[in-house]
Amino acid sequence: MRKPVMAANWKMYKTAAETAVFFEKFLPLVAGSGHCEVLICPPYLSVGAAVDAARGTRVQIGAQNMHSKKEGAFTGEISAPMIRAAGCTHVLVGHSERRQLFGATDQGVSDKAVAALDAGLTPVICVGERVEQRQSGETDAVLAAQFRKGIGPLSEEQFGRILIAYESVWAIGTGLVATPEQAADAHRAIRAQALARYGTDAAAGIRILYGGSVKPDNVKGLMAQPEIDGALVGGASLDPFSFASIVNF
Ligand code: PGA
Numbered sequence: 001m002r003k004p005v006m007a008a009n010w011k012m013y014k015t016a017a018e019t020a021v022f023f024e025k026f027l028p029l030v031a032g033s034g035h036c037e038v039l040i041c042p043p044y045l046s047v048g049a050a051v052d053a054a055r056g057t058r059v060q061i062g063a064q065n066m067h068s069k070k071e072g073a074f075t076g077e078i079s080a081p082m083i084r085a086a087g088c089t090h091v092l093v094g095h096s097e098r099r100q101l102f103g104a105t106d107q108g109v110s111d112k113a114v115a116a117l118d119a120g121l122t123p124v125i126c127v128g129e130r131v132e133q134r135q136s137g138e139t140d141a142v143l144a145a146q147f148r149k150g151i152g153p154l155s156e157e158q159f160g161r162i163l164i165a166y167e168s169v170w171a172i173g174t175g176l177v178a179t180p181e182q183a184a185d186a187h188r189a190i191r192a193q194a195l196a197r198y199g200t201d202a203a204a205g206i207r208i209l210y211g212g213s214v215k216p217d218n219v220k221g222l223m224a225q226p227e228i229d230g231a232l233v234g235g236a237s238l239d240p241f242s243f244a245s246i247v248n249f
Helices: 016-029 044-054 080-085 096-102 106-118 131-135 139-151 180-198 200-205 219-223 240-247
Strands: 005-009 037-041 059-063 090-093 122-127 163-167 208-211 230-233
Touching: 005 208, 005 240, 016 044, 016 059, 016 240, 037 090, 044 059, 080 106, 090 106, 106 122, 106 139, 122 139, 131 139, 139 180, 163 180, 163 230, 180 200, 180 208, 180 219, 219 230, 230 240
Parallel strands: 005 037, 005 230, 037 059, 059 090, 090 122, 122 163, 163 208, 208 230
Antiparallel strands: none
């Protein structure tokens, strides 16, 4: 009953022209993919090209980050209403690269999630443990803290409008995919947090995507886990054939 979401995070790849070329090849390959939602998150400057190319199709477009304020003297930043006005439906919030490289905090994550929801966007809130945290057995504690501080401030109504992405940070861009069992364990830990904070229905309804080296050859095993409600794909989403075969798992 939870419809899968297959999402692409293009990171800092693809110009507007390259985006148009991608869509020309990609769209015919996913024309029959009614089994899932398809989301593509290009860099800001390629969002317009993506929105144009996806118009009239089921493919949804998202941004990769945002500022929590509507507008203001924040040089270099983009707000949720601007992202919505550009034709996006989603925005990634708290991706591990934002946390590790650009100082994103759990407090900032929850501020951004609320601002995204206020603007009519679906925030895809990313959580996940780093390698040393996994090795020292802290995975569940890390996920619990990220949930409590980054997601827990949302109301129940707001919680019903988000997506969560669990990304084992050690598996991002490394080729080290979490096993389907490791991923499902983490998803269960997150769903347990949702149950404790928001109750049975909310926990049963929340869609949790897995991210970290998802490829055409491992997506099936991951999606066979009932706990896994989709994928957030970096590297393997840049090629239209590769991402289409992930979408059509
Ligand atoms: P990857 O990236 O698929 O290249 O590991 C996933 C992500 O960072 O969202």
